Amino acid sequence: MASSKFPLAPPEHSRPHAPMGEGCFLGETERQQPLALKEALAKIKNWFRANSLWVMAYGTGCGSIELRPLTTARFDMERFGMAMRPTPRQSNVLIISGYLSVKSLKRVIRAYEQMPSPKWVVGLGSCTINGGMYWDSYNTINRLDLYVPVDLYIAGCMPRPEALLEGFGVLMEKIKAGEANGWNHYLEQMDWYKENQKKLITDWDLPDYNW
Amino acid sequence: MDEIIQRIRDNFGVLREHRQRDDLAEVWIEPRHVLPLLTWLKEHTPFVQLTHLSAVDWLEDGEFQLTYLLTDPVGRRSLMVAVRISREEATAESVHTLWAHAVTYEQEINEMFGIHFPGSPRQGVPFILEGWDDIPPMRRDFDTVEYMNRHHPSRPGREHTDPRRYIGQVVGEKGYLHD
Numbered sequence: 001m002a003s004s005k006f007p008l009a010p011p012e013h014s015r016p017h018a019p020m021g022e023g024c025f026l027g028e029t030e031r032q033q034p035l036a037l038k039e040a041l042a043k044i045k046n047w048f049r050a051n052s053l054w055v056m057a058y059g060t061g062c063g064s065i066e067l068r069p070l071t072t073a074r075f076d077m078e079r080f081g082m083a084m085r086p087t088p089r090q091s092n093v094l095i096i097s098g099y100l101s102v103k104s105l106k107r108v109i110r111a112y113e114q115m116p117s118p119k120w121v122v123g124l125g126s127c128t129i130n131g132g133m134y135w136d137s138y139n140t141i142n143r144l145d146l147y148v149p150v151d152l153y154i155a156g157c158m159p160r161p162e163a164l165l166e167g168f169g170v171l172m173e174k175i176k177a178g179e180a181n182g183w184n185h186y187l188e189q190m191d192w193y194k195e196n197q198k199k200l201i202t203d204w205d206l207p208d209y210n211w
Numbered sequence: 212m213d214e215i216i217q218r219i220r221d222n223f224g225v226l227r228e229h230r231q232r233d234d235l236a237e238v239w240i241e242p243r244h245v246l247p248l249l250t251w252l253k254e255h256t257p258f259v260q261l262t263h264l265s266a267v268d269w270l271e272d273g274e275f276q277l278t279y280l281l282t283d284p285v286g287r288r289s290l291m292v293a294v295r296i297s298r299e300e301a302t303a304e305s306v307h308t309l310w311a312h313a314v315t316y317e318q319e320i321n322e323m324f325g326i327h328f329p330g331s332p333r334q335g336v337p338f339i340l341e342g343w344d345d346i347p348p349m350r351r352d353f354d355t356v357e358y359m360n361r362h363h364p365s366r367p368g369r370e371h372t373d374p375r376r377y378i379g380q381v382v383g384e385k386g387y388l389h390d
Contacts, residue, residue: 103341130366136356138348139340142363200362203342 042178049092049118050175053168056091057084058111061098063124063158075161080168088114093171094148098158099127099140105147106201112148113210119183120151120171125158132157146196149182212236212288215256223248237291245294246304249279253309257283258290261306264316266324270351273298275326279306296326305331323349 033041055077059067070077071084085091088111096108112121123144126132131142144150151174154167174180186193190209198204212233219225219238227239240248252258258281267276272295279292296303305328307313315338317328322338325347337343346353 101339103339106341130369131363135365135369136359138345138353138355138358138362140363142359142365146364201342202344203337 043176046176046178050172051081053080053082053093053120053172054085054091055082055093055095056088056111056115057086058094059097060100060104060108061125061127063095063097063127066124066158066161066164067095067097069161070164075165077165077168080165080172082168088112089116091115092117092119093122094119095122095124096128096144096148096150097124099125099132099134099137100144101139102141102200103139105141105197106206108148109197110206110210117183120175120180121148121182122167122171123150123153124164124167125154125156127157129153129155141200147193147200149186149193151180151182212290215252215258215290219248222251234286234288235291236289237293239293239295242294242296242303245277245279245292246306248292249281249306249309252281252290252292257286257288260284261310261313262289264306264313264320266320266326266349268298268324268349268351269295270298275301275324277303277320277326301326303328305329307331323347325350 058064069075070082077083082093088094092115094108094112094115100108112119121144123129127134127140128144128150131137131140134140135142141147152167152171154163156163159167171180194208216225216228216236216238219240223240223244225238225240229237231237260282261279262282263278263280265278265280267278269276274295275298277294277296279294281290281292282288283290294303301324303326305313305317307317307328307330314332317331318333318336319338320326321328321331321334322340322343328334340348345358348355348358
């Protein structure tokens with residue numbers, strides 16, 4: 001089961017999050033604002049963010065089949081202000097839809113780091129949680145949160161589009177409450193994530209951060 | 212079909228043959244006959260298309276089996292040409308001169324089974340496994356669970372249900388739903 005090669009839990013936060021999910025790298029102007037104003041502004045920003053989720057049109061496993069109906073008339077995710085975008089530069093939600101091979105993980109890391117903050121990762125299906133039915137495969141990862149920060153898991157094999165919509169509703173509530181802070185955690189614990197990524201990807205030829 | 216198989220028997224020698232259906236036959240031949248037979252089939256018979264090239268690891272026999280599936284697209288018939296090669300040498304003749312798309316099959320078999328096709332381009336170029344540092348994963352002596360434990364840590368608390376025992380509890384000791 002557990003191997004000594006990896007620490008199985010990320011280290012404690014080196015410093016507490018900025019209030020209400022605001023970025024940990026604040027500009028000079030934001031840092032000088034009084035706390036009450038900062039919180040009020042963050043609430044407004046989070047409300048806007050939650051209602052404009054741009055999903056990257058990317059699928060890794062069988063779960064991406066369940067994503068297609070969301071964009072069409074029957075389930076219609078555009079009524080929640082969500083839409084698919086073709087490139088990471090234009091999107092802020094990355095869905096890992098099912099099993100993730102090591103080769104794909106490299107591309108996922110590259111895409112995730114290119115996305116502008118704030119950004120959120122949704123792990124879809126059992127495979128991203130504990131490996132699912134591919135738990136003993138040599139080529140698929142068992143835990144997504146060792147390599148990229150996951151804000152929300154949607155369990156199932158595969159989850160139906162209704163479950164996905166329910167999950168996105170929860171994600172919106174988390175964003176509004178300022179609790180979806182994976183992108184902050186990734187910046188704070190960059191060393192830990194990079195260490196895990198480089199342990200698995202042996203032919204590492206990416207830059208340290210893909211701006 | 213019968214006529215073609217008779218010609219193969221006469222000219223190349225068939226180790227074993229099996230007639231699955233009217234439109235699907237299988238012949239096992241010796242390794243040295245692979246290239247001449249496939250060339251003859253492509254040039255002089257309707258079996259002009261290489262539909263599939265796959266490998267099987269017969270670990271107990273110390274052999275690999277390579278299976279070339281040829282198709283007659285007009286007559287809608289298939290002919291399977293199988294050959295056993297030594298597991299130690301693990302070298303086979305490349306057929307990329309007959310069908311250019313065989314390069315991709317041979318690249319994948321080279322990566323997954325470690326079978327070498329001399330002269331085929333892209334041998335040793337990663338296809339799916341980037342930075343692989345173990346024995347080829349489709350060989351049957353590769354221990355996938357041990358590899359998984361070393362490289363892909365599991366989340367604590369995962370329970371595993373042995374299917375044989377679980378089904379045994381449900382349908383009785385035989386472990387089969389149907390007799």
